[in-house]
Amino acid sequence: MTITVPTRDSVSPANQAMFDSLKSQLGFVPNLYASLAHSENALGSYLALQSAKSSITGKAREVVNLVVSQVNSCAYCLAAHTAIGGMVGFDSKQIMEIRHGRASFDPKLDALAKMTKDITVNRGHGDQKLVEAFLAAGWTVENLVDVIVTIGDKTVTNLLHGVTRIPVDFPAAPELASAA
Known part of the structure; x- marks a missing residue:
């Protein structure tokens, strides 16, 4: 169909x-x-x-969007958020690293990326040590809640594309090497 x-x-x-x-x-x-x-x-x-208003905006929101879309293998959202990631100031190397669930170039974003990947992979049953590291990196409990809402937001569109397979109308995101 x-x-x-x-x-x-x-x-x-x-x-x-x-x-x-x-x-x-x-x-x-x-x-x-x-x-x-x-x-x-x-x-x-x-x-x-x-x-909706959120404490997770700009680069932080794109970290969440890229990580979740990568975990969920959403070609559409990866294409769109690779483009948006560039617009908010990430270079192509940083975008690829974020898609792996890391951001070694920024300790605060790194804690965000690692926790987001863990929450997404484990469907909300994430490693509490990563939550603690997120908070220790300078994020707040408000940020934590908003990250979870942003994960939900992105999961909706990832699922929608996965089921509908509508054509991607953004430049394709580069393939992600399995080891980086």
């Missing part, structure tokens, strides 16, 4: 308005967002989650 990417004309008026907003903000409607519009409510709900 092939699930197609809906067009603006094929979605509800409420979703059409969100398509218009996305196009004005991003210059296009990413296929993954468009695929959420198969539901009357999913696109609006997801955009609300993604744009």
